[in-house]
Amino acid sequence: MIPVLLAALLAPSTPETVRTTGNPILSDGRYYSTDPAPLVDGDTLWILAGRDEAPDGVNDFIMNEWQLLSTKDPASGVWRHFPAIARPEAVFAWAEPGRAYAGQIVKGRDGRFYLYAPVLQREGDARDRFAIGVAVADRPTGPWRDAHPSGPIISQQTPVANDIQNIDPSVLIDDDGRVYIYWGTFGRLRAMELAPDMVTPKGPEQIVTGATGFFEAPWIMKRRGTYYLLYAANNAGPDSPCTPTLYHACQAYASAPSPMGPWTYRGVVLRPVSSTTSHAGAVEYKGRWYLTYHTADAKGGGHFRRSVAIDPMDWDDSVSPPAIRAVTPSRAPAPPPPPTRNIAPSAWASASNQPVPVQYWIAALNDGKVRSAPLPPDMWGNWTRANPASAWIAYRWPRPVTLNASRIRFFADHPAGAGEGVAPPAAWHLEYWDGGWKPIAGTYPTGTDGFQEVRFRPVTTRCLRAVLEASGSKDRHAGLAVEEWEALSPGIAKPMPRPDAMPPSC
Ligand code: FUB
Numbered sequence: 001m002i003p004v005l006l007a008a009l010l011a012p013s014t015p016e017t018v019r020t021t022g023n024p025i026l027s028d029g030r031y032y033s034t035d036p037a038p039l040v041d042g043d044t045l046w047i048l049a050g051r052d053e054a055p056d057g058v059n060d061f062i063m064n065e066w067q068l069l070s071t072k073d074p075a076s077g078v079w080r081h082f083p084a085i086a087r088p089e090a091v092f093a094w095a096e097p098g099r100a101y102a103g104q105i106v107k108g109r110d111g112r113f114y115l116y117a118p119v120l121q122r123e124g125d126a127r128d129r130f131a132i133g134v135a136v137a138d139r140p141t142g143p144w145r146d147a148h149p150s151g152p153i154i155s156q157q158t159p160v161a162n163d164i165q166n167i168d169p170s171v172l173i174d175d176d177g178r179v180y181i182y183w184g185t186f187g188r189l190r191a192m193e194l195a196p197d198m199v200t201p202k203g204p205e206q207i208v209t210g211a212t213g214f215f216e217a218p219w220i221m222k223r224r225g226t227y228y229l230l231y232a233a234n235n236a237g238p239d240s241p242c243t244p245t246l247y248h249a250c251q252a253y254a255s256a257p258s259p260m261g262p263w264t265y266r267g268v269v270l271r272p273v274s275s276t277t278s279h280a281g282a283v284e285y286k287g288r289w290y291l292t293y294h295t296a297d298a299k300g301g302g303h304f305r306r307s308v309a310i311d312p313m314d315w316d317d318s319v320s321p322p323a324i325r326a327v328t329p330s331r332a333p334a335p336p337p338p339p340t341r342n343i344a345p346s347a348w349a350s351a352s353n354q355p356v357p358v359q360y361w362i363a364a365l366n367d368g369k370v371r372s373a374p375l376p377p378d379m380w381g382n383w384t385r386a387n388p389a390s391a392w393i394a395y396r397w398p399r400p401v402t403l404n405a406s407r408i409r410f411f412a413d414h415p416a417g418a419g420e421g422v423a424p425p426a427a428w429h430l431e432y433w434d435g436g437w438k439p440i441a442g443t444y445p446t447g448t449d450g451f452q453e454v455r456f457r458p459v460t461t462r463c464l465r466a467v468l469e470a471s472g473s474k475d476r477h478a479g480l481a482v483e484e485w486e487a488l489s490p491g492i493a494k495p496m497p498r499p500d501a502m503p504p505s506c
Contacts, residue, residue: 015082018069022330023297024301024307024308025047025310026069028299034102035217036281037102038283039105045070047292048068049066050103051067056305062098063101067081067083074290086117088100092152095122104116106198109173112136114171115134119133124157131156133148133152136198148200158201159192166184168218169182179195182218189214191205191259192205206260212252213252216277219282227255227259230252230269230281232280233249236358237355238355244361244363248272249272250271250272250278252266253269269291273295275302275303276377282313291312291313292309303375309329311328341493343401343488343493344366344487346397347487348397349362349394357383365379374483382479388470391480396463398496400460402458403458404457407451409451409484411448412424419472421479425469429467432461433463440456442455463506466485
């Protein structure tokens with residue numbers, strides 16, 4: 001029985017041809033694909049990807065295996081999908097199943113392929129058992145075998161003691177044949193030289209500085225003598241060029257004249273996407289550069305059900321060293337959205353707690369997205385250590401709109417009446433602007449079981465606000481949070497583009 005099981009684990013999976021009309025590449029929700037690492041071999045562009053298998057509503061990286069995509073022309077939309085090319089426990093005798101995080105396949109000068117893979121050590125007393133193993137194969141699809149069977153090449157114990165989470169490896173073979181590995185997460189970035197065998201740590205392990213806002217997912221590459229480090233950054237704030245909120249990441253980059261720096265921050269390559277992470281890799285293929293990254297845009301997608309996308313990436317060679325132009329993320333054409341009475345998406349949102357704390361995101365109020373297990377940036381909120389007795393959120397339109405109903409989806413992690421955490425409001429009501437704020441009479445439900453709807457006599461206004469009374473006692477109030485707030489017109493709403501700038505106040 002065991003050999004049969006092992007054979008099944010090691011057997012190459014059957015590839016399938018996939019035809020896309022745009023991003024994400026795998027979009028039907030059968031296979032989610034994450035953490036893309038592109039590789040060019042001959043006339044083929046390969047993308048190594050992890051696979052998210054979290055059930056809907058589970059916020060965790062459930063990742064058991066790696067998979068591959070390949071194409072001979074990204075513009076054709078024709079890809080080959082090779083599911084399940086490797087699993088941690090099948091390749092590394094010292095690894096436990098699961099947590100098949102972001103890896104990279106690199107073709108060595110010996111013509112063989114090397115898979116750098118972060119996996120969990122099955123045993124050991126490391127505080128964090130993530131470690132980086134290297135496997136080798138004759139082709140990207142495998143079969144893969146451990147190239148360093150005595151254990152990982154990088155862990156909290158090897159080649160020197162470190163206390164970081166050892167994931168997200170990226171490897172460069174320089175023109176002189178020297179090999180460098182970069183890795184790290186949670187703001188801690190490391191680099192080290194490997195021996196020309198692609199496996200043996202040469203050292204020393206170096207702390208990389210200069211990559212402003214580095215959070216995770218380094219991607220090393222070289223172009224025209226300059227070294228470039230792409231990475232997921234998060235230096236949140238209302239004026240951040242990278243991310244307005246804490247959990248989202250942008251893809252930023254730094255450049256250096258040598259593999260070990262000094263690194264200079266150069267800018268943002270990709271703004272935050274629909275998933276909190278976007279883990280990117282870039283490559284030149286048939287004379288054109290491409291950025292691969294992941295989003296939550298596939299059917300049923302989410303922050304833990306991500307899917308690989310690819311878009312052209314251009315260089316500005318008029319500056320020295322050449323700069324990467326910001327990539328415009330694209331999506332497959334979607335059918336027109338169903339008719340709706342909701343005109344909130346064409347409004348500008350604001351709130352009483354300006355600036356909104358960076359774990360929340362005011363734009364989530366009217367982005368049309370309701371998630372089964374929302375994270376803080378999927379909502380507006382006002383939780384702090386001392387919460388106010390009331391708060392408001394407001395919409396402002398460029399011209400008057402007529403409304404006769406509104407629906408709010410409250411978020412709570414504490415029960416109704418709580419004086420701590422985030423709880424449903426004790427009460428709420430709407431007000432519209434008519435030379436001053438006028439209350440709107442209606443019945444205002446306060447549950448957290450889906451949208452809470454209030455209907456009212458039509459009002460015509462440019463500004464609407466929801467005033468929320470916090471639950472709790474006189475001196476201690478819970479915070480408030482709203483995932484989505486709809487403003488409904490009496491009939492189907494005519495599409496009205498949201499202006500680029502906030503319309504004048506009412
Ligand atoms: O996929 C698991 C982790 O999420 C990766 O290691 C990170 O880069 C982020 O994409």
